[in-house]
Amino acid sequence: MNRDRANELPGKQEFELKQFEPNESDPAMYELLKTINSPAELRALERRALGQLAEELRAYIIESVSQTGGHLSSNLGTVELTVALHYVFNTPDDRLVWDVGHQTYAHKILTGRREAMARLRMQGGISGFPRRAESEYDTFGTAHSSTSISAALGMAQAAKLQGEHRRAVAIIGDGAMSAGIAFEALNNAGVMDTDLLVILNDNDMSISRPVGALNKYLARLLSGGLYGAARKAGERVLGKVPQLWELALRVEEHAKGMVVPSTLFEEFGFNYIGPIDGHDLDSLIPTLKNIRELKGPQFLHVVTRKGQGYKLAEVDPVLYHGVSKFQPDAGIVGGKPGGRPSYTQIFGDWLCDMAALDQRLVGITPAMCEGSGMVRFAQEYPQRYFDVGIAEQHAVTFAAGLACEGVKPVVAIYSTFLQRAYDQLIHDVAIQNLPVVFALDRAGLVGADGATHNGAFDLAYLRCIPNLTVMTPADENECRQMLYTAFQMSTPAAVRYPRGAGPGAEINKEMRALPVGKAELRRQGTKIAILAFGSMLKPALEAAEELDATVANMRFVKPLDEDLVRQLAREHELLVTVEEGSVMGGAGSAVAECLAAAGLTRPLLHLGLPDRFIDHGDTALLLAAVGLDQAGLLAAIRSRLGA
Numbered sequence: 084m085n086r087d088r089a090n091e092l093p094g095k096q097e098f099e100l101k102q103f104e105p106n107e108s109d110p111a112m113y114e115l116l117k118t119i120n121s122p123a124e125l126r127a128l129e130r131r132a133l134g135q136l137a138e139e140l141r142a143y144i145i146e147s148v149s150q151t152g153g154h155l156s157s158n159l160g161t162v163e164l165t166v167a168l169h170y171v172f173n174t175p176d177d178r179l180v181w182d183v184g185h186q187t188y189a190h191k192i193l194t195g196r197r198e199a200m201a202r203l204r205m206q207g208g209i210s211g212f213p214r215r216a217e218s219e220y221d222t223f224g225t226a227h228s229s230t231s232i233s234a235a236l237g238m239a240q241a242a243k244l245q246g247e248h249r250r251a252v253a254i255i256g257d258g259a260m261s262a263g264i265a266f267e268a269l270n271n272a273g274v275m276d277t278d279l280l281v282i283l284n285d286n287d288m289s290i291s292r293p294v295g296a297l298n299k300y301l302a303r304l305l306s307g308g309l310y311g312a313a314r315k316a317g318e319r320v321l322g323k324v325p326q327l328w329e330l331a332l333r334v335e336e337h338a339k340g341m342v343v344p345s346t347l348f349e350e351f352g353f354n355y356i357g358p359i360d361g362h363d364l365d366s367l368i369p370t371l372k373n374i375r376e377l378k379g380p381q382f383l384h385v386v387t388r389k390g391q392g393y394k395l396a397e398v399d400p401v402l403y404h405g406v407s408k409f410q411p412d413a414g415i416v417g418g419k420p421g422g423r424p425s426y427t428q429i430f431g432d433w434l435c436d437m438a439a440l441d442q443r444l445v446g447i448t449p450a451m452c453e454g455s456g457m458v459r460f461a462q463e464y465p466q467r468y469f470d471v472g473i474a475e476q477h478a479v480t481f482a483a484g485l486a487c488e489g490v491k492p493v494v495a496i497y498s499t500f501l502q503r504a505y506d507q508l509i510h511d512v513a514i515q516n517l518p519v520v521f522a523l524d525r526a527g528l529v530g531a532d533g534a535t536h537n538g539a540f541d542l543a544y545l546r547c548i549p550n551l552t553v554m555t556p557a558d559e560n561e562c563r564q565m566l567y568t569a570f571q572m573s574t575p576a577a578v579r580y581p582r583g584a585g586p587g588a589e590i591n592k593e594m595r596a597l598p599v600g601k602a603e604l605r606r607q608g609t610k611i612a613i614l615a616f617g618s619m620l621k622p623a624l625e626a627a628e629e630l631d632a633t634v635a636n637m638r639f640v641k642p643l644d645e646d647l648v649r650q651l652a653r654e655h656e657l658l659v660t661v662e663e664g665s666v667m668g669g670a671g672s673a674v675a676e677c678l679a680a681a682g683l684t685r686p687l688l689h690l691g692l693p694d695r696f697i698d699h700g701d702t703a704l705l706l707a708a709v710g711l712d713q714a715g716l717l718a719a720i721r722s723r724l725g726a
Contacts, residue, residue: 113139120195122169122220133170133364137163141392144188145411147200152407152531153211154185156390156400160286160361164254164385165189167367171375172250178222178238182231182255184212185405186284187221194220204531206700212535226535227503228473229262231255232281236272239279250375256284256387258450261472272380273352280374280381281353284361286389286400348382357384362391401453423584429559430522430580431456433566434493436594438464443491444570445469449478455495455524475500479507479519486517491570497525498538498579509548512575516550519576520569526555526579527618527663528692528706533699539692541579542616543668546641552576552599553640555617555662555670558588561638567594581618581663583702600642606634611720612655614648616640616662616670619711623661626716632659640670645677652678652685659688659720663711666691688723690716 115132116139119125128136141162148155166189168179174194181187191209192200196218202208213221223234235253242249259265260283272279348355356374359366367385374381389404390396395414396403402415409415424432438444438460445467448455452470461468471478475496482492501508501523512519526538545553552572556562562580569576602614606624611632615623620636627634633655635647652658658678660671671689678685690710697705706712710719 113143115139116143116192116197119193120197122174122193125166125169125193126173128170130368133166133368137166137364138392140166140189140192143192143197143200145393147203148188148406149409149411151201151203151205152405153188153203154404155393155406156396156403157186157286158188159391159393159396160387160389161186161254161284162189162391163362163364163367164282164284164387165193167364167371168252168254169193171368171371172252175219175222177250178235178252179220180223180225180231180235180238180251180253181213182225182253182259183228184225186254186256187213190220191218194218204533204699206698206704208699210533210699211531212533224535226532227499228259229255229265231259232265232268232272232279235281236268236275236277236279239277240275243277250278250280252280252282254282254284256286258473261450262474263476269348269351269353276379278378278380280383282383282385283357284385284387285358286387348384353380353382355382355384357382358386359384361385361387423587424559424590425456425584426556426559426562426580426582427454427456427524429562429585429590430495430524430566431459433563433594434460434495434522435463436592437493437567437570438467441491441570443489445485445490445492447471447478447482447492447494449473449475449496449500451495451497451500454497455522457495475504476507479504480511482519483507483511483515483517486512486519487515491518491520493520493522493570495522495524497536498523498527498541499525499536501541502544505544513548513550516574518573520566521575521577522566523577523579525582527581528697528702529582530702530705531699534696537692537697538579538581539665539697541577542640542662542664542670543672545577545579546670546673547668550574551641554578554638555640556580557586557615557617557620557636557638559585560588560590563590564595564597565638568596568599571596572599579617585618586621597638600639600644602635602637602639602644602647604633604647605636606632608633610656611659611724612651612657613659613661613716613720614651614671614674616660616664618663619661622711622713622716625713626720629717630720632720637670640673643670643673643677645681648674648677649681649683652681652683655685657686657688657720657723659690659716659723661690661711661716662692663706664691665694667694686723688720690719 115136141159144158181190196209199209204211209217212226214224215221225231231253232255235251239251255265359370374383388397389400406415434446446457446460447469448457449471450473452458452461471481478494482494485492523541525536526541529536545551552574554565554569556565556578565578569578606627608627608631611630613623613627613632613634614637615634616637623634633651635651637644660674662670666689669691671691675687693709707715
């Protein structure tokens with residue numbers, strides 16, 4: 084489908100941005116929005132008032148997110164759709180399931196959380212994603228993509244089994260249709276004869292530029308003889324109803340749904356309707372009302388625009404996808420020069436440097452080019468860059484296939500996203516012992532995105548896999564050297580690093596392989612030995628100064644430096660392991676297993692993330708709350724010593 088033409092649909096509202104003063108609100112501003120504290124109050128409005136409500140809602144989102152940070156462009160694109168859904172459907176009795184979940188700010192505001200937006204994604208505040216514990220209107224928690232159709236189908240089937248007449252609606256978009264689970268759900272739903280509505284929010288824009296065969300399939304359909312013949316037939320039929328034919332012409336590149344009955348989605352057993360303009364309430368509301376009365380699986384195709392109504396976000400929806408605080412009238416401006424590079428930047432620079440040295444290197448990402456730091460690589464090595472869409476399982480097996488033929492794939496993937504490809508990691512990579520490098524970004528706590536995105540479990544779920552080497556860099560330079568080390572290996576390897584900047588280590592441009600499975604002593608002390616993994620080296624060294632403790636930078640979780648572990652156990656009275664990952668099954672467990680196998684009995688203290696999900700908030704505050712800063716380490720160790 085044509086991106087430019089899709090963005091020129093008629094009837095879209097233009098929003099003139101006001102100058103916002105955070106502490107001097109205009110008393111008349113949000114006059115209508117302030118009266119809406121629930122969808123029931125929304126449904127009590129006259130239909131003609133909904134346009135004003137949508138305009139105020141969009142302005143409120145811009146002002147609110149500019150003060151807290153969060154997801155912006157995706158939420159601006161779903162304002163009218165959200166208003167229409169809550170106006171037509173009897174929520175929360177009717178179930179709305181949002182996918183990916185970062186497009187629900189309008190939904191949150193209309194469901195009683197308008198004032199709570201002031202603490203969006205902050206510790207103790209509301210989540211940036213739907214969350215069942217937060218509101219009865221959040222019917223299903225979503226933050227990873229492509230789960231909405233499966234969940235809504237389950238809800239629809241439950242209603243059928245229970246003899247209830249509530250409706251279930253899945254709103255899927257933002258590239259989420261590229262994941263296999265979405266099509267698995269469509270395949271199942273089409274034969275169930277269940278009252279399910281799937282809304283494809285088609286903004287032709289995922290977080291990164293969309294990829295895949297679906298758009299190409301639709302393009303072939305629209306340019307082929309079948310479409311030409313069907314279009315003539317459609318003209319004969321729809322031409323008798325001028326308003327309908329005019330609509331078909333205005334969205335010609337999408338008009339397959341009106342004039343070609345055998346669409347992809349109808350082949351799945353859905354009744355396909357659309358496309359319609361997702362910013363036109365006069366189209367959305369009557370269409371949704373009609374669909375609400377239909378039986379069986381329905382598929383509504385709406386076309387929206389990311390950033391709608393805020394011109395800066397319309398021009399660059401990727402830049403305005405996830406934002407920090409900004410001034411709405413000025414928009415996002417460049418950060419201060421000279422700041423410490425993030426681990427993501429370290430990876431991106433290494434990837435380009437390594438690609439220049441080795442023609443076999445290819446880079447793979449599941450739809451996270453910007454987030455994983457691959458923009459420069461994609462520009463400089465476009466033939467060796469592969470964005471496979473939101474398809475983590477495919478990304479890993481695709482890498483395995485490349486590795487079988489002598490290519491050296493590097494898979495850049497978030498820690499929590501690799502969870503979605505765990506079987507492929509074991510079955511397709513590790514069992515075959517293929518040299519695939521996994522660059523795991525967002526390891527440990529990630530801050531505002533919360534439990535769904537915290538990389539808490541990778542050390543536990545990776546270290547139990549045979550043939551896999553697992554590394555944890557303590558600083559930026561070590562991250563670069565570990566990536567090089569992983570690339571030189573002939574077996575699978577993972578390098579996991581946290582979000583954001585490191586401690587500020589000097590980066591050595593020259594790359595050298597580290598001795599695999601060897602740690603290093605960073606401080607010699609007495610009685611207490613702290614075995615630090617990755618990002619925990621810095622607070623461990625700080626705590627050690629007050630305790631006169633020995634500190635080891637362990638570097639490798641697997642293979643573990645067992646010689647050093649045994650040596651430290653013999654020379655110290657207490658061993659303390661510290662990691663920014665789950666204590667259960669993590670790196671500390673590896674140390675305990677090593678000592679047990681050697682028959683060494685020493686007091687052990689395992690520090691890391693507790694056996695619960697950590698909520699959203701400032702990363703430093705969250706680490707302090709779970710005892711993973713200098714003060715927390717000191718308190719835990721002194722408590723163990725009885726001091």
